[in-house]
Structures are given as C-alpha cells and as structure tokens.
Amino acid sequence: MITAKNIWKRYNDQVVLERINISVNEGEFVTLVGASGCGKSTFLKMLLGIESPSTGDLLLDNQPIRTEPDSDRGIVFQHYSVFPHMTVLENVMAARAFARKGFSGYLFGQAKRDARTAALEILEQVGLSHAITRYPHELSGGMRQRLAIAQALLGKPRILLLDEPFGALDPGIRADMHQLVLDLWRTYKLTVFMVTHDLKEGFYLGTRLWVFDKVRHDPQAPSAYGATITYDLPIGKIDTSLYEQIDNQLRPVIIPDEPSMETPTHD
Amino acid sequence: MKRILNIKPSRFSALCLGLLPLLICVVIYMIASDLRLEANPNDKLLPSFSQMGEAWSRMALTPNVRTGEYIFWVDTWSSLQRLLLGMLIAASVGLLIGLLTGALPLMGATFSPLITVLSLIPPLALLPILFIVFGLGELSKVALIAIGITPFIARDIQRRTQEIPIEQLIKAQTLGANTAQVLIRVLLPQLMPKLLDAVRLSLGAGWLFLIAAEAIASTDGLGYRIFLVRRYMSMDVILPYVAWITCLAFILDQVLALLSRKLFPWHVKGGH
Numbered sequence: 001m002i003t004a005k006n007i008w009k010r011y012n013d014q015v016v017l018e019r020i021n022i023s024v025n026e027g028e029f030v031t032l033v034g035a036s037g038c039g040k041s042t043f044l045k046m047l048l049g050i051e052s053p054s055t056g057d058l059l060l061d062n063q064p065i066r067t068e069p070d071s072d073r074g075i076v077f078q079h080y081s082v083f084p085h086m087t088v089l090e091n092v093m094a095a096r097a098f099a100r101k102g103f104s105g106y107l108f109g110q111a112k113r114d115a116r117t118a119a120l121e122i123l124e125q126v127g128l129s130h131a132i133t134r135y136p137h138e139l140s141g142g143m144r145q146r147l148a149i150a151q152a153l154l155g156k157p158r159i160l161l162l163d164e165p166f167g168a169l170d171p172g173i174r175a176d177m178h179q180l181v182l183d184l185w186r187t188y189k190l191t192v193f194m195v196t197h198d199l200k201e202g203f204y205l206g207t208r209l210w211v212f213d214k215v216r217h218d219p220q221a222p223s224a225y226g227a228t229i230t231y232d233l234p235i236g237k238i239d240t241s242l243y244e245q246i247d248n249q250l251r252p253v254i255i256p257d258e259p260s261m262e263t264p265t266h267d
Numbered sequence: 268m269k270r271i272l273n274i275k276p277s278r279f280s281a282l283c284l285g286l287l288p289l290l291i292c293v294v295i296y297m298i299a300s301d302l303r304l305e306a307n308p309n310d311k312l313l314p315s316f317s318q319m320g321e322a323w324s325r326m327a328l329t330p331n332v333r334t335g336e337y338i339f340w341v342d343t344w345s346s347l348q349r350l351l352l353g354m355l356i357a358a359s360v361g362l363l364i365g366l367l368t369g370a371l372p373l374m375g376a377t378f379s380p381l382i383t384v385l386s387l388i389p390p391l392a393l394l395p396i397l398f399i400v401f402g403l404g405e406l407s408k409v410a411l412i413a414i415g416i417t418p419f420i421a422r423d424i425q426r427r428t429q430e431i432p433i434e435q436l437i438k439a440q441t442l443g444a445n446t447a448q449v450l451i452r453v454l455l456p457q458l459m460p461k462l463l464d465a466v467r468l469s470l471g472a473g474w475l476f477l478i479a480a481e482a483i484a485s486t487d488g489l490g491y492r493i494f495l496v497r498r499y500m501s502m503d504v505i506l507p508y509v510a511w512i513t514c515l516a517f518i519l520d521q522v523l524a525l526l527s528r529k530l531f532p533w534h535v536k537g538g539h
Contacts, residue, residue, distance in 0.1 A: 081438055
C-alpha cells in the first residue's frame with residue numbers, strides 16, 4: 001500500500017533522513033523507534049502530509065501521497081489531539097460533522113442523531129461512555145488519549161498514525177492503552193504507524209519494527225549525514241540478543257536522562 | 268517570625284486591607300473640603316458630599332426646567348449607546364480580520380502590514396477627519412471608538428489564532444474538515460473567550476475616545492456634560508459624573524468577565 005523510493009529529507013544543509021526504501025502492506029502495524037532527533041517523527045509527518053521528501057517518492061497505492069492532511073490518514077498526537085472547547089461526545093461527533101461536506105461543520109436533525117449513535121458506540125469501545133459530558137481538561141491523560149483515538153477512528157481512516165501517543169502516560173495506563181490499540185487495529189483492519197522511543201513498546205506491539213539510526217558519521221560535520229532505517233524486523237522472530245544489541249545502539253550510555261550528557265563538550 | 272514574602276492575609280483581612288486606602292482617600296478629601304468651605308462657604312473647588320448629592324439629585328431626580336428630561340440619565344443612555352455600538356463594531360470587525368489573517372497565511376501576508384500601519388495611527392488625530400467626513404452627529408463618535416479599537420482587537424485575535432496548537436488544525440483535517448469548517452468549528456469558538464478578554468482590555472481606550480469625542484462636539488453624553496459644566500467650575504457635578512463613569516466601566520468589565528465564565532466553562536488556564 002505504501003512505498004517509499006529513495007527518500008531524502010534535508011533542512012538547508014542538514015540531512016535528517018537518507019536512503020529510505022520501504023514498502024508496507026495493508027493491515028501491517030509498524031512501530032518506529034530511534035533516538036530523539038533521528039527523523040522518525042519526520043517520516044511520520046511525511047506520511048501525514050505536512051512534510052514532503054526533499055528527493056524521492058512517497059507513494060500511497062502507487063500515487064504520490066497528498067501533501068496535506070486528509071481523511072485517509074488519522075492521527076493521534078502526544079498532546080493537543082482533542083478540541084478543548086467540545087465535550088467528549090461533541091469531540092467524537094465532530095469527526096462525523098467534518099466528514100460531511102458543508103460550511104459550518106455543525107450537524108442538524110437526522111445526521112446529528114446518527115452521529116450521536118455512532119459516537120456513543122465508539123466511546124463504549126474505548127471505555128469512555130461514563131464521561132461523555134466532560135470537557136477534555138477534566139480528563140486524565142489516558143482518557144484524553146482514548147478520546148483522541150475514538151475521534152480518529154470515527155473518521156474511518158485507512159492508515160492510523162500515532163506520534164508517541166503514550167509518551168506522557170504512567171506505565172500501568174500505558175499497558176491498558178496497548179491492549180486497546182491492538183484490539184482496535186484488529187477490529188478495524190487498519191494500517192498503523194506508531195512512533196515511540198520505548199523499544200519495549202515497539203517489540204510488544206505490532207507486526208513490524210523499524211529502527212531509525214545514523215549509519216554514517218562525519219565527526220567534522222555531524223549534520224552531513226542523515227538517519228536511515230537500520231533494522232526492519234518482523235516481530236515475533238527476534239531473539240533477546242538482538243533486542244539487547246539494538247537497545248545498546250539506541251542508548252549507548254547506561255545513565256539516561258542525565259542533563260550533562262546532552263550539553264556540548266567543545267565549542 | 269515568617270518572612271514578609273510568605274505572609275498572606277485571610278479573605279476578611281484582605282478585604283479590610285483593600286478598603287483601607289479607599290477610606291483614607293475619602294477621609295482626606297472630607298477634611299480638605301471642610302477646611303476650604305470653612306474659609307470660604309462659596310468655594311467651588313472641593314464641594315462637600317452633601318453639595319455633590321444635591322447637584323446629583325438636581326441632574327438625576329428632577330426634570331430639566333426647559334426640556335423636561337432627566338439630564339443625568341439621558342447623558343448616561345447616549346454615552347452607553349455610543350460606547351456599546353462602537354465596541355460591538357470593533358469586536359465584530361476585529362474578530363473577522365484577526366481570524367482570517369491569523370488562520371490563513373495568504374490573508375496574513377496580504378493584510379498584516381496594513382493592520383500594523385493602521386494600528387500605529389493615533390485615533391484621536393483622525394477625529395477631525397471623522398468630523399469632516401461623517402459630520403458632527405452620532406456616526407463620527409461611534410466611528411472614532413470603532414476605528415480606535417478595531418486594530419487592537421484584530422491584532423490580538425490574530426495572535427490568539429496563531430497560538431492555537433497546529434495539532435488541532437491537523438486533526439480536524441484528518442477527519443475531513445475543509446477550511447471553512449476548521450475556521451467555524453475549531454478556531455472561532457476557541458477565540459470567543461479571547462475576544463471577550465480583548466474587549467475588556469480595550470474598554471478603557473473606548474471610554475477615552477468616547478469622552479474625547481463628546482467633549483469636542485455633542486449635545487448630550489457624560490463626557491459632554493463634564494466639559495460643559497467645567498465653564499462654571501461645577502466640581503459638584505463633575506465629581507459625581509466621574510464617579511459614575513468609573514462605576515459604569517467597572518460594571519461593564521464585570522459583566523464581560525461573568526459572561527466569559529458562564530458561556531465558556533471549558534476555557535480554563537492550563538487546560539488543553
């Protein structure tokens with residue numbers, strides 16, 4: 001369904017991505033992992049249509065993918081994915097309203113009743129039926145992401161893009177969300193791309209794992225080479241030693257989150 | 268002993284502390300007024316509260332001998348009409364311009380420089396032009412308020428529009444929304460509380476333009492009255508009028524704040 005042919009992405013003379021050649025079939029669940037700033041989010045933005053490759057082609061059904069967001073591709077961001085001025089129910093119903101042609105984006109009459117039924121159904125599925133009259137700021141982080149997913153699903157996308165959707169959640173809630181996403185993926189037969197920086201999450205979820213990393217380094221010009229997909233692994237056929245090897249590659253330092261590690265050493 | 272930095276007054280003592288300076292001002296005024304009136308009972312500069320009360324009841328509670336009108340209320344009504352009409356026009360036009368220039372990069376590129384230039388013109392300098400173009404009637408006063416405040420509101424709303432996270436616009440588009448739907452369903456409702464805030468902030472300027480316009484050419488209005496009686500040094504009329512204008516400004520501000528809370532319960536700080 002999706003094919004990338006020798007994609008490069010540059011910002012001025014900084015290369016972010018290079019030599020991306022992949023193809024993805026309908027119904028696959030791809031997780032994208034890599035260190036921060038390695039271009040995995042950039043690749044997701046290309047799939048979404050808000051960034052385009054500097055060179056190379058990104059094809060959806062053998063056609064160049066549209067360079068603006070549309071209803072083929074649903075998205076859940078880490079933050080700001082729902083509309084703060086609408087209740088939970090209104091947020092989901094808005095998905096129906098936006099799917100119709102029209103000027104105002106408001107629904108009336110029969111269309112409104114239909115949208116309400118569909119919205120209640122999907123809110124039931126994601127476990128939010130007890131909170132339909134609440135506003136997003138009254139929800140917990142996990143509930144807000146459930147809402148964002150419900151909203152995206154009602155838009156009936158073929159491809160669901162998840163940009164570190166559970167990055168801000170507690171581990172316990174994260175496990176629930178994993179289960180939810182897997183269930184919905186099977187039910188709706190979606191093609192899912194999920195960016196995460198949690199390698200374990202990448203291994204646990206999905207059918208396919210991509211690791212983004214730089215293979216070429218120029219110490220004099222760190223931005224001369226970009227990252228590419230260094231591993232493209234089918235899930236379920238990997239042994240632990242490979243997991244540790246990738247884990248070490250992504251996080252070569254034992255102590256993460258040490259601020260001093262990120263400060264430049266020389267000027 | 269706690270650091271003074273950490274000492275917080277209770278609700279009641281905060282209220283007392285807040286009233287204290289006001290009370291002191293009133294007492295100082297009364298003493299100064301008494302002293303002057305004792306020296307010269309015909310002194311007009313610092314009238315006593317009873318003199319002000321008499322003047323006020325003459326304006327507000329007794330019909331005018333010549334016209335039969337209650338001048339105080341006629342003045343209030345005319346001024347409020349002008350102010351509210353001007354603010355309404357400024358808010359509507361400002362919202363429209365701000366929304367379009369903030370949300371659509373094409374509109375922003377085209378009109379932002381023009382709005383910036385227009386907002387730099389001192390509105391009072393335009394007053395003579397307005398009098399020439401629109402005459403000395405109501406229109407020129409309303410126009411001054413509208414012209415003076417629209418650029419401020421437009422720029423504020425433009426900035427607020429751009430502050431709305433891009434993620435929301437992308438999300439709406441992935442659900443199939445077209446440009447009009449994003450503007451009307453996603454951006455506009457979120458801008459309404461911001462608009463009320465902008466109107467509250469610009470009410471002060473609104474009063475300024477109103478009183479200036481009324482002072483120069485009018486036949487009624489709060490600003491007209493205080494500039495008229497200035498000729499007779501009628502401080503006993505001017506001071507109640509100033510207090511009344513302040514009171515009106517306070518009420519308008521509070522009404523807008525209340526509206527914002529009631530109409531937009533989702534608009535809380537830090538919510539997203």
